[in-house]
Amino acid sequence: xxxxxxxxxxxxxxxxxxxxxxxxxxxxxxxxxxxxxxxxxxxxxxxxxxxxxxxxxxxxxxxxxxxxxxxxxxxxxxxxxxxxxxxxxxxxxxxxxxxxxxxxxxxxxxxxxxxxxxxxxxxxxxxxxxxxxxxxxxxxxxxxxxxxxxxxxxxxxxxxxxxxxxxxxxxxxxxxxxxxxxxxxxxxxxxxxxxxxxxxxxxxxxxxxxxxxxxxxxxxxxxxxxxxxxxxxxxxxxxxxxxxxxxxxxxxxxxxxxxxxxxxxxxxxxxxxxxxxxxxxxxxxxxxxxxxxxxxxxxxxxxxxxxxxxxxxxxxxxxxxxx
Amino acid sequence: xxxxxxxxxxxxxxxxxxxxxxxxxxxxxxxxxxxxxxxxxxxxxxxxxxxxxxxxxxxxxxxxxxxxxxxxxxxxxxxxxxxxxxxxxxxxxxxxxxxxxxxxxxxxxxxxxxxxxxxxxxxxxxxxxxxxxxxxxxxxxxxxxxxxxxxxxxxxxxxxxxxxxxxxxxxxxxxxxxxxxxxxxxxxxxxxxxxxxxxxxxxxxxxxxxxxxxxxxxxxxxxxxxxxxxxxxxxxxxxxxxxxxxxxxxxxxxxxxxxxxxxxxxxxxxxxxxxxxxxxxxxxxxxxxxxxxxxxxxxxxxxxxxxxxxxxxxxxxxxxxxxxx
Numbered sequence: 001x002x003x004x005x006x007x008x009x010x011x012x013x014x015x016x017x018x019x020x021x022x023x024x025x026x027x028x029x030x031x032x033x034x035x036x037x038x039x040x041x042x043x044x045x046x047x048x049x050x051x052x053x054x055x056x057x058x059x060x061x062x063x064x065x066x067x068x069x070x071x072x073x074x075x076x077x078x079x080x081x082x083x084x085x086x087x088x089x090x091x092x093x094x095x096x097x098x099x100x101x102x103x104x105x106x107x108x109x110x111x112x113x114x115x116x117x118x119x120x121x122x123x124x125x126x127x128x129x130x131x132x133x134x135x136x137x138x139x140x141x142x143x144x145x146x147x148x149x150x151x152x153x154x155x156x157x158x159x160x161x162x163x164x165x166x167x168x169x170x171x172x173x174x175x176x177x178x179x180x181x182x183x184x185x186x187x188x189x190x191x192x193x194x195x196x197x198x199x200x201x202x203x204x205x206x207x208x209x210x211x212x213x214x215x216x217x218x219x220x221x222x223x224x225x226x227x228x229x230x231x232x233x234x235x236x237x238x239x240x241x242x243x244x245x246x247x248x249x250x251x252x253x254x255x256x257x258x259x260x261x262x263x264x265x266x267x268x269x270x271x272x273x274x275x276x277x278x279x280x281x282x283x284x285x286x287x288x289x290x291x292x293x294x295x296x297x298x299x300x301x302x303x304x305x306x307x308x309x310x311x312x313x314x315x316x317x318x319x320x321x322x323x
Numbered sequence: 324x325x326x327x328x329x330x331x332x333x334x335x336x337x338x339x340x341x342x343x344x345x346x347x348x349x350x351x352x353x354x355x356x357x358x359x360x361x362x363x364x365x366x367x368x369x370x371x372x373x374x375x376x377x378x379x380x381x382x383x384x385x386x387x388x389x390x391x392x393x394x395x396x397x398x399x400x401x402x403x404x405x406x407x408x409x410x411x412x413x414x415x416x417x418x419x420x421x422x423x424x425x426x427x428x429x430x431x432x433x434x435x436x437x438x439x440x441x442x443x444x445x446x447x448x449x450x451x452x453x454x455x456x457x458x459x460x461x462x463x464x465x466x467x468x469x470x471x472x473x474x475x476x477x478x479x480x481x482x483x484x485x486x487x488x489x490x491x492x493x494x495x496x497x498x499x500x501x502x503x504x505x506x507x508x509x510x511x512x513x514x515x516x517x518x519x520x521x522x523x524x525x526x527x528x529x530x531x532x533x534x535x536x537x538x539x540x541x542x543x544x545x546x547x548x549x550x551x552x553x554x555x556x557x558x559x560x561x562x563x564x565x566x567x568x569x570x571x572x573x574x575x576x577x578x579x580x581x582x583x584x585x586x587x588x589x590x591x592x593x594x595x596x597x598x599x600x601x602x603x604x605x606x607x608x609x610x611x612x613x614x615x616x617x618x619x620x621x622x623x624x625x626x627x628x629x630x631x632x633x634x635x636x637x638x639x640x641x642x643x644x645x646x647x648x
Contacts, residue, residue: 161338164338164624164627164628164631166583166586166587166623166627168587168589168590169586169589169604169620169623172589172604172605172608173346173349173350173353173608174349176349176353176608177349177352177353249464253466256466256468257466257467257468257590260468260590261589261590261593261605276468276469276472280472280594283472283475283476283480284476284479284480287476287480290469290472294466294469294472294473297466297469298461298464298465298466298469301464301465301466302460302461302464304464305460305463305464306460309460
């Protein structure tokens, strides 16, 4: 709701530990209990991460639920009992029954079908923001961290500025100017969520840059691009992936908050957020219209957050639970 | 430290200027203050022209902005373009209402969150700790607007039905009962409770996680072991040697949140019809009333900047190891 979460408190604060304390460490290899390093090193790393991830039961269950949600929403055209725009005015405000499993809304549209199609939009926004924000964040972070100096100063002031903007206020104003198509909303939400990744990546780049193997690479004539792609990025996969999962959660919440204020993606395209917005006038007469979209948002965001927590443990070789 | 304060303000001023210019452009390009009049068929074209003339809407955007800025710097916020009411009294009332709500929520959340964090840290791995962690994840994942509606549904409808009450125990909208005059503390509290609770859910989650993490670190520190070894009571060890250090990160978070609260309650205030900064902003944006929007943004942005600075100062004050050059 408030700060940075900037979701109002706005931004999803990392659930784990305070950022001051939890500066993710990069070089997994250096601290990992000795594992045989050979030509299949990448596989080994992935396998180790997977092994640690599997131990995190909640995260595993969350991943399964999330995957199921994605599949069900993707299969909406085949699963949905009705078209999401079909109006049966004679059946408006039906409570859940055998014809309409989750009831109908004020225009007699089947809620289940709309939830399925709405899920496609809401989830796309979440993942879309993670992709766009991730690319921007990684680009800004690596360039700033690797080049340093003036470029770094400019990019970091830009990051600070973006961090100082209240996310929801920015979105409310920007959505009114730039419109409300899905693409626009993804770009706008990305514009307000890329900074976390950028900061992490910059910090990691700074420390990796000073390592001997980077100097060795430079000595053999590798350019900045090659060093960033081959030496820096592989070392920061963990923190970036974790941060991106949290970005998905924040994006879904921000999109639904924006829709809730009537400024996000507009009906008749359903999203979980604008379905809630459309039904807030009927809370007393048709509570099922409020229950289900909200429950879906909550479930999705909860699963994403648990998944992020599991990934953090899996990527971080220090087992925080034993500390 | 003085250098830090000066530097922060030096950075803040261009930041505020840029914000005001951008939001001026944004507000003016989105909607126009005479839209409401224009939609009324009885208002003639001449009337609209006179209206625009009076408000100076025909001047170039640069002139309009500079005129606003000049007045603003002299402390004159002017009158709303739409209602013609003075802006400052409206802002002052909204600011006060938001502060009441935000402050209540934040103090409540701080006390509850810190307590949960300390208990969880001391009984790490217990059922209680696991429960607190799970609850925090719920709090962080909760869409607050949905939670608000569910609370309204629960208190306004379900509870009343189940127990056959005459009215809701906690009111689901507004700031006081209609028709009441004077100050009735109970009535105010019953209106305050639900919106404050909505805000608290996420705050408690954040504070309890922060506190738990830093408390674990604090209790593992050497000086705590020494304190135990020399035979201090556990209570003294936890309070004097553990909590005092562990509170530092949470306190800075608290200061940051206070700054963010001023403009950050838009959704909660809208749902509960709390006459704070949020509804004022949405209404003014709707009607393109930049005379209201700009000072609104200046106030909320300043709050963020000032409280962030405060957070840093609190940090140096609480942790003497940290010094800003």
